[in-house]
Amino acid sequence: MATKRQATLHPTKHPLSENTRGAMVELLQAHLATALDLTYQTKQAHWNVKGMNFIAVHKLFDELHxxxxxFVDSIAERLTAIGGQAHGTVHAAAENSLLDAYPLDLVDTEGHLRRLSDSYAKWSAALMKGVEEAGEAGDDLTEDLLTEVGRGIDEGLYFLESHFQVVDTSYRKQD
Ligand SMILES: [Fe+2]
Structure with a gap:
């Protein structure tokens, strides 16, 4: 089991209490790691995808990247703005990400779209919890940032899922 690291806080005139800032740094640290993880999950998909609609999907994955x-930058800079020390290396991200490891052997377009949508859905759920946590702690600006990230992640999920959502075409039979 990993040992829980104490959040390092730098001296600051920031008006939020040290306790709140410590809790928010810890919260943001997990989302920073997750954003970093997603940065390379999308690149992994961009580089390796093959199949029908290759060019559209290849470009979509790069846009999502x-x-x-x-998101990495805005989360890290909110974390440092409240006195935290960002753990922004790939090594730290691998340890703290909220996502499951992305498979290295995925090739086909649908496989990547479905697997990335799992990551987006998982982060979306964690962001909703984070928004609530920041709101309860009284850190409105972290709440706002996580809301904004959540909105982007939900849009990404929509872009991914729209490739394979089952569409009810029964309306066509009416004529
Ligand atoms: Fe590229």
């Missing part, structure tokens, strides 16, 4: 990178 770029968006995840923006």
């Amino acid at each position: 770029e968006e995840a990178e923006e």
